[in-house]
């Protein structure tokens with residue numbers, strides 16, 4: 001490992017339909033990443049359950065403080081002495097006026113404390129050519145703010161899945177000092193095949209940041225299929241670690257954080273924004 005490099009571990013998972021089963025599925029993968037030396041471990045979007053049907057999902061929906069996966073992973077972070085980015089848990093939003101859930105990332109420190117949280121900003125309301133349709137806004141209340149958080153390794157920007165298609169969010173995270181940006185995901189198979197790697201690499205190049213993208217993969221209990229192919233992209237746009245499948249497993253990468261400064265110095269586009277008149 002390069003001197004001073006940060007070893008990260010991405011968990012690729014296939015979330016079952018309940019938080020109890022999801023924790024049992026994730027725990028050995030997190031332990032494996034820790035055994036391989038990862039100091040920051042990231043899990044995908046919807047780590048606590050994949051439930052397409054709202055009625056079924058609501059039976060398992062908890063407040064963040066009571067969610068079995070959020071609790072279990074924070075205990076594990078403390079036990080293993082690692083930082084964790086729980087890509088997301090679907091939990092009660094905590095807003096009395098809105099009964100939709102939050103699709104929320106949690107950053108947990110090596111003592112098990114939640115030190116940052118982020119609610120997915122862009123929700124997935126999309127009709128795909130193959131007939132798959134999604135109306136995430138019907139069941140998830142979008143967040144209203146971007147989040148960066150400091151870790152002992154680097155400043156981390158938070159995004160979730162469909163956020164990947166909104167470069168302005170990534171730009172704003174990079175301008176707020178993010179040196180690595182998490183993109184936990186549960187991408188569909190057709191959009192994953194067509195867009196996943198290209199978008200991840202583009203966001204890395206545009207921001208000069210490491211992109212850490214732990215993904216759900218395979219056929220889930222609720223009937224959905226997700227693309228997998230978790231990857232880590234460096235600030236120059238090279239994929240430095242990837243999984244070529246949709247199977248549950250762990251992906252390890254060593255991040256040389258000096259690559260951030262090098263990429264931004266080589267092409268300083270982040271600091272070259274212009275004000276311009278709208279198109280006429």
Ligand SMILES: O=C(O)CNC(=O)[C@H](CS)NC(=O)CCC(=O)C(=O)O
Nearest residue numbers: 046050124136161162186187188191
């Ligand atoms: O609802 C859950 O249980 C977990 N959340 C998801 O699976 C979300 C919302 S349906 N998926 C995406 O955002 C896919 C984006 C995507 O595939 C693209 O942008 O192409």
